[in-house]
Amino acid sequence: MKLAIDAMGGDNGVSVTVPAAISVLKNNSRIKQILLVGNERLINPLLDDARCSASDIRSRIRVIPAAETVEMTDNPIDVLRQRSDTSMFAALKAVADGQADVCISGGNTGALVGLARHLYGFQTGVRRMAICAQLPTLKKNSYLLDVGANVDCSGELLHQFARMGCALSEALDGNKDCRVKALSIGTEAGKGNAAVNKAVALCEADKNINYDGLVEGGKLLAGESDVIFCDGFVGNIALKSCEGTAQYIRQLASNIFPRSDTDENSDTDENSEMDENVAQLLTEIDPARYNGACLLGLGRLVIKSHGGSQQADFMAAIEKGVRAIDGQLLDKMAATLNR
Amino acid sequence: MKLAIDAMGGDNGVSVTVPAAISVLKNNSRIKQILLVGNERLINPLLDDARCSASDIRSRIRVIPAAETVEMTDNPIDVLRQRSDTSMFAALKAVADGQADVCISGGNTGALVGLARHLYGFQTGVRRMAICAQLPTLKKNSYLLDVGANVDCSGELLHQFARMGCALSEALDGNKDCRVKALSIGTEAGKGNAAVNKAVALCEADKNINYDGLVEGGKLLAGESDVIFCDGFVGNIALKSCEGTAQYIRQLASNIFPRSDTDENSDTDENSEMDENVAQLLTEIDPARYNGACLLGLGRLVIKSHGGSQQADFMAAIEKGVRAIDGQLLDKMAATLNR
Numbered sequence: 001m002k003l004a005i006d007a008m009g010g011d012n013g014v015s016v017t018v019p020a021a022i023s024v025l026k027n028n029s030r031i032k033q034i035l036l037v038g039n040e041r042l043i044n045p046l047l048d049d050a051r052c053s054a055s056d057i058r059s060r061i062r063v064i065p066a067a068e069t070v071e072m073t074d075n076p077i078d079v080l081r082q083r084s085d086t087s088m089f090a091a092l093k094a095v096a097d098g099q100a101d102v103c104i105s106g107g108n109t110g111a112l113v114g115l116a117r118h119l120y121g122f123q124t125g126v127r128r129m130a131i132c133a134q135l136p137t138l139k140k141n142s143y144l145l146d147v148g149a150n151v152d153c154s155g156e157l158l159h160q161f162a163r164m165g166c167a168l169s170e171a172l173d174g175n176k177d178c179r180v181k182a183l184s185i186g187t188e189a190g191k192g193n194a195a196v197n198k199a200v201a202l203c204e205a206d207k208n209i210n211y212d213g214l215v216e217g218g219k220l221l222a223g224e225s226d227v228i229f230c231d232g233f234v235g236n237i238a239l240k241s242c243e244g245t246a247q248y249i250r251q252l253a254s255n256i257f258p259r260s261d262t263d264e265n266s267d268t269d270e271n272s273e274m275d276e277n278v279a280q281l282l283t284e285i286d287p288a289r290y291n292g293a294c295l296l297g298l299g300r301l302v303i304k305s306h307g308g309s310q311q312a313d314f315m316a317a318i319e320k321g322v323r324a325i326d327g328q329l330l331d332k333m334a335a336t337l338n339r
Numbered sequence: 340m341k342l343a344i345d346a347m348g349g350d351n352g353v354s355v356t357v358p359a360a361i362s363v364l365k366n367n368s369r370i371k372q373i374l375l376v377g378n379e380r381l382i383n384p385l386l387d388d389a390r391c392s393a394s395d396i397r398s399r400i401r402v403i404p405a406a407e408t409v410e411m412t413d414n415p416i417d418v419l420r421q422r423s424d425t426s427m428f429a430a431l432k433a434v435a436d437g438q439a440d441v442c443i444s445g446g447n448t449g450a451l452v453g454l455a456r457h458l459y460g461f462q463t464g465v466r467r468m469a470i471c472a473q474l475p476t477l478k479k480n481s482y483l484l485d486v487g488a489n490v491d492c493s494g495e496l497l498h499q500f501a502r503m504g505c506a507l508s509e510a511l512d513g514n515k516d517c518r519v520k521a522l523s524i525g526t527e528a529g530k531g532n533a534a535v536n537k538a539v540a541l542c543e544a545d546k547n548i549n550y551d552g553l554v555e556g557g558k559l560l561a562g563e564s565d566v567i568f569c570d571g572f573v574g575n576i577a578l579k580s581c582e583g584t585a586q587y588i589r590q591l592a593s594n595i596f597p598r599s600d601t602d603e604n605s606d607t608d609e610n611s612e613m614d615e616n617v618a619q620l621l622t623e624i625d626p627a628r629y630n631g632a633c634l635l636g637l638g639r640l641v642i643k644s645h646g647g648s649q650q651a652d653f654m655a656a657i658e659k660g661v662r663a664i665d666g667q668l669l670d671k672m673a674a675t676l677n678r
Contacts, residue, residue: 249588
């Protein structure tokens with residue numbers, strides 16, 4: 001398999017994307033090639049990494065030059081109209097041209113969605129694309145869609161999101177009996193808004209969906225369902241509310257727990273243990289561990305990484321792309337949509 | 340001032356509400372009387388509390404008998420139609436009859452909203468009532484509304500919520516220059532759904548509102564605004580997403596940190612300090628500390644406590660009722676709505 005990476009995307013650009021790509025290549029010999037798309041003068045020096053020269057890794061990397069970068073603050077409409085010389089466009093184009101199987105980018109979401117839709121089009125039967133995020137649950141993998149591609153959705157569209165989410169769960173986790181819930185404000189039947197209530201009726205009548213009722217925001221992370229659907233306005237706010245709360249608690253924890261590395265006198269065994277526990281907690285509650293949202297409904301595979309990703313997080317996004325290829329996501333989507 | 344408490348409301352009933360009422364009376368000599376409404380046979384034994392008999396507190400408590408309890412699982416429509424002998428109804432009625440200034444209940448939200456609307460009606464100019472929750476921010480007090488009274492809202496209604504939130508911020512915090520934001524999926528202008536974009540236009544044209552732009556879900560707890568408005572579907576899901584995440588992290592922290600009280604050998608000073616830090620963190624991230632949502636737009640004051648509240652949380656809800664009276668919330672609302 002071959003992957004195309006928008007090396008300039010995200011807040012940290014090549015300093016995150018290039019080392020992440022090298023690490024993933026090192027871990028996974030089944031990846032034949034990674035295309036690193038972006039500014040050669042910034043990418044090449046990072047390929048002098050010891051890990052590259054001492055192995056076959058360098059030969060599995062191809063740098064594709066692209067002069068421009070889509071900035072996080074660029075207006076997606078301007079990007080779509082005027083800018084075909086960007087790393088984001090070129091990385092997506094490499095997949096359109098069959099040079100790679102998936103595109104991974106941490107760049108401007110609106111621009112990525114617009115360009116991908118323009119270059120790839122929808123799969124047959126798709127009304128609108130959706131962005132599907134993985135939730136950091138205590139139990140099994142759980143996916144939430146849409147998290148931002150569509151602000152106002154009909155019940156019919158939400159019903160299609162339910163189907164698309166099932167295809168993703170099957171592709172990534174081999175889950176053939178996907179439990180689907182609708183995000184709402186109560187668990188009793190009828191506790192949705194107009195669109196949700198309509199979608200629930202459609203899901204209940206759909207023999208290909210294992211519809212499992214409504215779920216409230218407080219149970220998003222409970223891992224009680226494989227797929228949770230909602231419109232992109234609600235999903236985006238719910239996901240970011242979870243992430244923001246985790247971030248807030250990380251900050252609180254950092255304030256409360258003394259760091260022994262700044263306090264030499266207290267470097268006892270007990271404090272080391274405390275630090276380890278705090279570090280473990282901070283890691284566990286870092287939403288970036290589940291990084292890599294799938295753009296669903298398009299003719300090609302695209303993974304959106306968090307803009308603020310660090311190396312390990314971007315690796316998670318790349319690996320999600322690998323799983324999407326392995327799980328034949330596009331075929332699963334086509335089969336699900338045409339049932 | 341006098342308060343009416345639905346003593347049977349909430350998951351824990353009198354075992355929480357009665358001790359909380361006694362503690363609040365003890366802390367606040369300005370409360371002339373608390374009406375405890377509910378089952379006398381359950382309430383009276385709890386008034387034999389040493390704190391009651393050894394002081395004047397018992398004389399400031401009046402028990403109002405009510406035979407029935409609205410269960411958390413009762414259908415609000417059934418409650419509204421058939422049940423006037425419940426503690427919730429009687430507590431609300433006591434306020435309607437002028438026997439108390441505010442009603443506090445931890446019972447079934449739908450029933451409380453329905454009964455309160457039925458008994459009190461709307462203040463002049465109010466289109467629909469809203470439930471307004473306090474957010475647990477790192478900085479100043481911040482309020483979110485609506486968090487569940489209205490699932491589908493027009494832009495005009497959202498604009499009114501913005502005004503109502505300002506009245507609350509002024510009443511509870513003395514804030515005369517309230518900064519208002521709209522909850523949305525981006526911070527650039529136009530990044531709302533249809534209703535939010537309409538509301539933003541109305542807020543921008545409203546000289547009585549200090550409209551301060553859009554805010555994303557990830558910044559709900561940042562404490563950057565005094566009031567954040569949204570429809571009740573989005574607000575309920577956002578608030579519960581925050582609470583659910585905090586709950587999830589509390590659970591993770593409990594798993595990660597060893598409890599020294601179950602491990603006698605490790606009861607060193609360092610472990611005690613660790614336990615204190617963990618306890619502090621768990622307390623700080625407990626959303627119940629900010630307990631007590633205000634029902635806004637009605638002719639009387641009502642505070643909704645979390646159903647699962649413990650004593651300290653229910654005390655916070657009672658004290659919010661005290662602040663609403665002190666801050667003349669109903670007058671502030673009337674002035675704001677008729678500006």
